Amino acid sequence: MISKNQLKHLHSLRLKKFRDLNQAFVVEGIKMADEILESNFRIIEIFGTAGWFSSHQDLVNSRGILFHEITDAELTRASGLTSPNEVIVIASIPELTLPEPGLMGKIILILDRIQDPGNLGTIVRTADWFGIRHIFASEDTADLFNPKVIQATMGSVFRISLHYRDLSSFIRESLGSLNIYGATAGGENIYTAEISFPAAVIIGNESQGISEEILSIVPRKIGIPSFSGGAESLNASVAAGILCSEFIRRMN
């Protein structure tokens, strides 16, 4: 059973305003539910079909999670997906504490105004693949707990810490402890540039790149050389992937 108020609450969490207000977000589908159940995220409640519950009841009960059994028709009404998939989880947005600069790992990513939810989710997924644990993002970057972002992370959202910050202050404060590289079209060739660790790589907005304000305080600019007469740029998540790959390769 799902009540009208529960339905309304679920739907409201698709909007950032209500996620912020409730410090809660929604994940949907069998795979994502499995991922969050394996993580340290605090689960508030689960709406699922009898079929889903039958294969997850030990886990749900052992963690003392509030479970509501719903019908397929109720699932369809509650879901934000075109093909709902057995289960919807409401979880708490975690409070992140910032580790000491020395404990953030040898590579971190900094995102300056990434707008597309698919790009943000894909960047989080890529960072996770390469073992990057901390990402810093400007306050106007897309919201990590937007359902489209969560979906694109393929579960990596539960393994990465993404800190929203005023980037300009964050970068100024970190210049002493991190080697900060801004990714720009005209930057030094990434394949031959010297790279020092711990390193932070800044990825800019999809159409405008890194803002002038940030670029002016970044000591080093790097870029992925083009071998084309025509293409003006790479997709932001592809560029982030290539930069992560190249930094990881050099680190090992």
Add this chain to the structure above:
Amino acid sequence: MISKNQLKHLHSLRLKKFRDLNQAFVVEGIKMADEILESNFRIIEIFGTAGWFSSHQDLVNSRGILFHEITDAELTRASGLTSPNEVIVIASIPELTLPEPGLMGKIILILDRIQDPGNLGTIVRTADWFGIRHIFASEDTADLFNPKVIQATMGSVFRISLHYRDLSSFIRESLGSLNIYGATAGGENIYTAEISFPAAVIIGNESQGISEEILSIVPRKIGIPSFSGGAESLNASVAAGILCSEFIRRMN
């Protein structure tokens, strides 16, 4: 003016069936129209606002292109975009001839059942950036002239040759002239594997990877090592980007 029949024709070209039947496709918006006007693609006709025509009439007239002036209201009805952007172009799907193996460039891509239009478009854009001119794709890969694919290429669709082929026969025939590498999770570490040119890299389906049939005839398997305990895979277009980057770096 745009007639009912012209409207119907434009809308029909959103479907592969009608694109195949007419050997024609649609591109929309100022940027994409500029890109196709700069290319060698044969343009059949253009529907555009008076504003667009005033800044493009010399080009349109000098190339002898059929132009129909339409109002903003007509543009909205004709467009497939949520925010129509001044111009819609109908162009011919080019007939591709296969160059001799030695003239295809030092790196080619092979796509095995890439399904997501955004991924296909992004891979084409990345290939273009790195100067890769030829891509081979299985016949069940997404259609290059799908409007979402074209949009994601950001104009690179006009600079790349994508050949749809029976991949199994193509790979068998190319084994003598190309060094073919299949990208798989368990493959040899891409950062340390020996690579010979001319090289072809196979990228597999988003969820299933490269098919068993193809994998069984590919001499070398390579992979991007993971440094994560959790992430199961990379996004297909990010993986393609990292592989292109690494092959290009080794070539130079």
